[in-house]
């Protein structure tokens with residue numbers, strides 16, 4: 001009888017998915033049973049000889065990790081839709097499958113994006129700080145005035161599942177225009193969402209009041225928004241990023257927010273993560289930072305974990321992954 005496939009899981013999963021993984025009798029499970037990330041040295045040691053690795057976006061799966069796993073590794077399954085922490089050329093070269101968790105987190109991510117936009121436009125960070133003090137003062141017409149969303153030109157960078165789900169929700173705010181910046185044309189979404197593609201970044205930025213970043217982090221998008229491209233933002237524009245921190249140069253963003261080149265920013269993702277408490281962006285009243293909670297609802301995290309379990313099981317048993325990346 002051939003030995004059971006070995007699966008390494010680098011974290012404790014949400015309760016239902018954890019139970020499912022533990023009760024899977026066809027596999028031999030090695031798991032880092034903690035809510036904190038598996039230390040790198042531990043990962044490199046425990047991944048040796050496994051058939052499948054179920055990982056999170058905090059685990060760097062590079063050539064070193066794949067080498068440490070050895071020739072039996074068939075599948076890497078990440079509990080995330082983004083996979084910039086996985087070195088895809090190495091996986092492709094060694095014929096290792098990559099599973100991700102699309103769709104199940106689209107609603108949660110789009111809802112968080114809208115929440116962050118509203119909070120940024122209406123200055124929640126300053127308002128919450130003042131509400132806790134004795135400087136609240138009497139109601140006055142100029143107090144904490146923010147920006148209306150209705151009637152604004154909206155622009156989405158990246159027009160995949162999450163970008164389109166954000167666009168669908170933004171329509172309820174009656175934008176003046178809804179544009180997107182993406183390497184590929186999306187004719188169906190253009191028709192159903194009334195969106196227009198502008199593929200020249202300076203033109204896209206200079207005609208947009210509210211810029212929302214939802215694209216993947218790739219070699220093409222790393223540092224896409226920097227001191228050069230930020231010059232094209234409209235005065236008083238709002239920038240929201242719920243994709244990956246590396247798409248924005250944070251030092252350049254600080255300068256742009258201080259000089260007024262950009263009016264306000266809401267970031268659910270930063271570079272690095274965790275974002276240092278001492279970073280000057282935290283000191284700005286017009287920069288609201290969240291600790292990467294886009295998909296953080298319990299239902300969503302259960303669905304993501306469940307899909308990741310399905311992906312890793314399919315991979316080790318040589319079946320088609322329910323949700324994979326074409327490498």
Ligand SMILES: O=CC(=O)O
Nearest residue numbers: 079080081082295
């Ligand atoms: O950021 C979260 C994800 O990629 O799922």
